Amino acid sequence: MPRFLFLTAVILLMAHYSLAQDYSPEPSPMQCQLIKQAVAQYGYAASRRHALETYGPQAVKTGDKCFAKRTGRGVSSGIERSAAAK
Numbered sequence: 013m014p015r016f017l018f019l020t021a022v023i024l025l026m027a028h029y030s031l032a033q034d035y036s037p038e039p040s041p042m043q044c045q046l047i048k049q050a051v052a053q054y055g056y057a058a059s060r061r062h063a064l065e066t067y068g069p070q071a072v073k074t075g076d077k078c079f080a081k082r083t084g085r086g087v088s089s090g091i092e093r094s095a096a097a098k
Contacts, residue, residue, distance in 0.1 A: 037074060044078035 039047070050059045063072050 039074050039078055043074075047075045047078050 047059070050062075054062070060072055060075070063075055
């Protein structure tokens with residue numbers, strides 16, 4: 013009986029851990045910071061290759077969003093910056 017309870021507890025904890033992982037299509041600011049640090053240290057190609065081998069193609073697509081040029085609310089483009097400098 014104690015062995016059964018232990019096995020049940022382990023299975024429930026594993027299920028809880030796997031459900032707690034965030035697979036959002038948009039990376040969080042913390043994820044982007046970590047990805048940019050890896051790219052600065054190892055280079056873009058090596059970091060991308062490691063992500064593909066370790067986490068799969070979806071993770072690579074999500075990580076690429078950290079380097080996409082964004083122009084929108086809260087993020088200024090280069091044109092706006094140069095106009096403000098004049």
